[in-house]
Amino acid sequence: MPPGGYFGKALLVDLSAGSSRSESIEESVLRSYVGGVGLGAWLMHSYCPARIDPVDPRAPLMFVFSPMVGTPLTTSAKFAVVAKSPLTGRLTDALASSHFAIAGKLTGHDAIVLRGACREPSVVVIDRDSVRTEPAPDLWGLPAAQAEARLRDRHGPAWRVAAIGPAGERGVRYATISHDGRHAGRGGLGAVMGSKWCKAILVRAGTKVGSADPAGVLAAARELRKRSFGAATAKYRELGTMANLLAFNAISTLPTRNFSAARFEGAPALGAEEIADLRHLARNSCASCSIGCEHIYRGPGGTQARMEYENVFALGPLCGVSDADAVIAASSRCDELGLDTISTGGTIAWAMECVEKGLIDAPWLRFGNPEALLRAIEQIGAREGLGRLLALGTRAASQEVGRGSEAFAPHVKGLELPGYEPRTLQAMALGLAVNARGADHNRSGAYEADLSGAHDRLMGGEAHVAGAIETENRAAVMDSLILCKFLRGVFAEGGRDPLAEWARLLKLVTGWDVDADELATTARRIVLAKRLFNLREGWTREEDWLPDRFLSESLKLESGRTATLTATRLEAMISAYYRERGLDEAGVPDPETVGKLSLHGLMGSEQIGAKVG
Amino acid sequence: MAQAGAIVLAGGKSSRMGSPKAALEWHGSTLLRRVTGIVARSVDGPVVVVSAAGQALPALDGEVEVVADEREGRGPLQGLAAGLAAIGDRVDVAYVSSTDVPLLHPVFVRRVVGALEDTVDVVLPEIGGFRQPLSAAYRIDLLSTVEELIAADRMRPAFLFERSRVLHMSEDDLLEDVALARLDPALASVSNLNERADYERAHALPAPEIPVEMFGPLATRSGTRRQIVPAWSLGAAAAGVHVALDEHVVAALNGDKITRDPELPLVSGDTVAFMVADAGG
Ligand code: SF4
Numbered sequence: 001m002p003p004g005g006y007f008g009k010a011l012l013v014d015l016s017a018g019s020s021r022s023e024s025i026e027e028s029v030l031r032s033y034v035g036g037v038g039l040g041a042w043l044m045h046s047y048c049p050a051r052i053d054p055v056d057p058r059a060p061l062m063f064v065f066s067p068m069v070g071t072p073l074t075t076s077a078k079f080a081v082v083a084k085s086p087l088t089g090r091l092t093d094a095l096a097s098s099h100f101a102i103a104g105k106l107t108g109h110d111a112i113v114l115r116g117a118c119r120e121p122s123v124v125v126i127d128r129d130s131v132r133t134e135p136a137p138d139l140w141g142l143p144a145a146q147a148e149a150r151l152r153d154r155h156g157p158a159w160r161v162a163a164i165g166p167a168g169e170r171g172v173r174y175a176t177i178s179h180d181g182r183h184a185g186r187g188g189l190g191a192v193m194g195s196k197w198c199k200a201i202l203v204r205a206g207t208k209v210g211s212a213d214p215a216g217v218l219a220a221a222r223e224l225r226k227r228s229f230g231a232a233t234a235k236y237r238e239l240g241t242m243a244n245l246l247a248f249n250a251i252s253t254l255p256t257r258n259f260s261a262a263r264f265e266g267a268p269a270l271g272a273e274e275i276a277d278l279r280h281l282a283r284n285s286c287a288s289c290s291i292g293c294e295h296i297y298r299g300p301g302g303t304q305a306r307m308e309y310e311n312v313f314a315l316g317p318l319c320g321v322s323d324a325d326a327v328i329a330a331s332s333r334c335d336e337l338g339l340d341t342i343s344t345g346g347t348i349a350w351a352m353e354c355v356e357k358g359l360i361d362a363p364w365l366r367f368g369n370p371e372a373l374l375r376a377i378e379q380i381g382a383r384e385g386l387g388r389l390l391a392l393g394t395r396a397a398s399q400e401v402g403r404g405s406e407a408f409a410p411h412v413k414g415l416e417l418p419g420y421e422p423r424t425l426q427a428m429a430l431g432l433a434v435n436a437r438g439a440d441h442n443r444s445g446a447y448e449a450d451l452s453g454a455h456d457r458l459m460g461g462e463a464h465v466a467g468a469i470e471t472e473n474r475a476a477v478m479d480s481l482i483l484c485k486f487l488r489g490v491f492a493e494g495g496r497d498p499l500a501e502w503a504r505l506l507k508l509v510t511g512w513d514v515d516a517d518e519l520a521t522t523a524r525r526i527v528l529a530k531r532l533f534n535l536r537e538g539w540t541r542e543e544d545w546l547p548d549r550f551l552s553e554s555l556k557l558e559s560g561r562t563a564t565l566t567a568t569r570l571e572a573m574i575s576a577y578y579r580e581r582g583l584d585e586a587g588v589p590d591p592e593t594v595g596k597l598s599l600h601g602l603m604g605s606e607q608i609g610a611k612v613g
Numbered sequence: 614m615a616q617a618g619a620i621v622l623a624g625g626k627s628s629r630m631g632s633p634k635a636a637l638e639w640h641g642s643t644l645l646r647r648v649t650g651i652v653a654r655s656v657d658g659p660v661v662v663v664s665a666a667g668q669a670l671p672a673l674d675g676e677v678e679v680v681a682d683e684r685e686g687r688g689p690l691q692g693l694a695a696g697l698a699a700i701g702d703r704v705d706v707a708y709v710s711s712t713d714v715p716l717l718h719p720v721f722v723r724r725v726v727g728a729l730e731d732t733v734d735v736v737l738p739e740i741g742g743f744r745q746p747l748s749a750a751y752r753i754d755l756l757s758t759v760e761e762l763i764a765a766d767r768m769r770p771a772f773l774f775e776r777s778r779v780l781h782m783s784e785d786d787l788l789e790d791v792a793l794a795r796l797d798p799a800l801a802s803v804s805n806l807n808e809r810a811d812y813e814r815a816h817a818l819p820a821p822e823i824p825v826e827m828f829g830p831l832a833t834r835s836g837t838r839r840q841i842v843p844a845w846s847l848g849a850a851a852a853g854v855h856v857a858l859d860e861h862v863v864a865a866l867n868g869d870k871i872t873r874d875p876e877l878p879l880v881s882g883d884t885v886a887f888m889v890a891d892a893g894g
Contacts, residue, residue: 238829238830241893250888251869273838276833310894447892450871453874458869489861489891557869558867558869
């Protein structure tokens with residue numbers, strides 16, 4: 001019997017052979033890696049052939065669920081999509097929320113692993129253990145939402161669909177996978193799915209999953225739901241993450257014109273506080289969520305888009321664009337094409353700077369020009385004209401362009417930076433540099449430490465290292481359980497220990513006698529399991545680093561202080577991070593750490609791809 | 614530029630005031646809390662309070678260090694020696710202040726410290742016809758000279774100035790600094806309080822007018838994004854716009870320091886931004 005919350009098995013689908021089978025996952029693995037990104041990391045060690053090209057048919061694409069999915073706990077309808085990223089060549093894991101999580105898990109599996117490739121544009125239909133592919137040439141080329149709607153019309157409303165847009169079909173390295181209007185956004189998972197000629201995956205619930213203590217889970221869910229209406233989530237309910245924009249602008253952390261500045265004079269024209277009255281249409285929420293942070297805005301010509309801080313920052317200030325119509329239209333177009341807005345904005349902003357410096361011949365592509373932004377997005381989605389270069393992301397594109405353009409290509413490990421300026425958030429600078437996924441604000445929430453006032457955010461040092469580690473650990477647990485990050489304030493308010501809160505919930509669902517200490521160890525294990533995957537794929541210490549721009553150019557704050565992040569300071573923080581994480585100078589876990597965290601199984605090449613085939 | 618710290622001498626007798634100056638109430642805070650807060654805002658390095666042995670001090674910011682001067686009652690040179698000894702291994706320069714200057718402005722401190730060039734040991738403002746040794750910057754290397762003077766019982770600051778390279782700064786010199794001329798044109802930074810009446814007069818002055826900006830739900834709830842409120846401290850600014858400085862809120866001072874310390878002193882020219890503590894997104 002698997003523990004509560006789990007089925008204890010993964011569904012392995014071979015698209016080339018048209019076959020599938022279930023394989024059991026031992027309870028010890030479930031307890032060690034929990035679910036979501038943690039279990040995904042373990043599965044990648046097991047099922048991904050070493051050093052494989054991310055778009056090789058044999059490379060796996062995984063949909064990984066969690067013990068909380070299917071429970072009444074608020075925000076638990078989430079899953080992780082995990083693969084080797086075509087953008088970074090390293091592990092990528094994107095979370096998304098929707099009914100797909102519930103239906104996918106209730107096929108009776110803790111994970112669905114797709115390997116191989118279809119022979120033609122197809123959809124994969126998974127009904128419990130039965131898997132079939134159906135040719136779908138009529139869907140190829142459609143936006144994900146349209147493909148999803150057609151498939152649900154065709155198959156019936158009980159089916160839940162995850163689909164790619166045209167960008168995924170064309171292999172744009174930062175293409176997304178979408179469902180219910182939500183996106184598994186980062187790292188190019190859509191391109192992996194497109195490389196398998198897989199337009200969509202359909203799942204429907206066919207079984208049930210139990211909890212160890214159903215009454216306890218229900219009571220905890222009621223209590224959590226009540227708490228989720230409190231002050232800790234007010235921002236998300238009232239304005240959504242868009243509330244970050246003007247606040248970040250005021251404290252010089254709003255990346256502007258490809259990170260050449262941290263304050264944007266056009267920010268008020270994009271701030272939720274300023275434009276919500278005129279443009280806000282509705283508030284929605286993901287499946288099973290009592291918070292509802294999705295805020296829908298009106299765009300030009302009757303268009304609508306879900307506006308979040310990250311898409312507004314990336315398509316607005318980062319590209320110097322202050323026209324709200326253009327930013328909403330750009331965001332909505334990225335959704336249709338299936339493009340990650342952060343990488344899209346980052347890549348276009350980099351190209352705009354290249355044009356300004358005479359490194360790319362595209363005089364139309366200027367900072368601040370809304371038409372240019374929209375035109376560039378079309379070209380990327382179509383992989384035409386300049387879009388052929390920009391579809392590679394900033395790392396590969398800057399290597400192609402050369403002539404110093406690498407210095408201001410805003411990426412870590414190939415993943416474009418999110419909207420947090422590292423020079424004025426120096427714990428975040430470390431978090432961005434060392435994270436396995438690349439420059440990322442979801443797996444590393446170190447900006448929280450910077451914005452807590454506990455340390456001087458401009459002077460990275462020991463306190464920043466501790467802050468970066470603590471937030472990275474917490475994210476590893478939340479992203480494996482999986483519960484929405486926007487609930488994290490609820491778990492911490494009033495001096496609560498979030499790890500103890502999460503352990504209590506996990507215990508109610510699974511029946512394990514798990515406590516905060518065990519979850520703290522689990523967090524460390526998950527963080528290092530991802531690092532070990534990257535190591536296996538050829539990672540070296542040089543990849544834990546920030547682009548030169550951040551280490552050679554200072555920023556002036558309104559207070560008159562200058563924010564400078566030197567290479568020496570970053571190096572010192574990274575070394576301290578390694579020491580604290582039990583890594584040697586090369587960034588590899590030392591034997592003691594491997595022993596303490598039971599990572600033996602993930603070390604050494606003899607294990608690599610053991611379960612492949 | 615040299616790394617600068619600050620020394621606040623809190624051990625004086627306060628005999629004319631009638632009660633210890635350090636603990637005097639200052640609009641929800643205390644004089645010492647205010648002055649240490651202002652110097653902390655003005656220098657990058659540590660802030661050290663020199664107290665008399667056994668002296669009870671009001672609550673201070675956790676970062677502020679306190680050293681007790683065992684040989685009390687011997688005047689400012691004695692306190693200076695204790696402060697320089699406590700801070701000396703970490704900074705090159707110290708701004709030295711008395712406790713009783715609630716109108717001290719960070720731009721004044723920065724102006725004085727910034728004038729301490731390689732060829733200078735002491736930057737000594739002269740304001741209203743008086744030298745201001747307790748509103749001055751001292752090179753840390755002076756410690757040995759100060760100790761020699763103490764050993765020789767030559768306890769007046771003037772003896773130290775005889776033996777060091779002093780840059781005298783007149784009011785005009787000081788006010789060449791545009792920011793200082795704008796924010797503290799009367800050089801009230803050095804106005805000290807000796808008697809009860811001085812304190813009462815200063816206490817009755819209007820508070821600095823602080824532009825306060827609110828973000829996110831704080832703005833939508835209050836119906837306004839910007840207000841100007843009179844406030845001597847962050848707590849007063851928060852109260853002025855009806856924001857509770859609880860765990861769900863943080864403030865940014867001048868777009869820089871993030872804090873929710875209600876006793877953080879505010880001065881003219883400051884701006885405050887209140888935002889929700891959860892920056893996720
Ligand atoms: S808070 Fe927002 S992102 Fe999180 S589950 Fe709810 S609607 Fe989805």
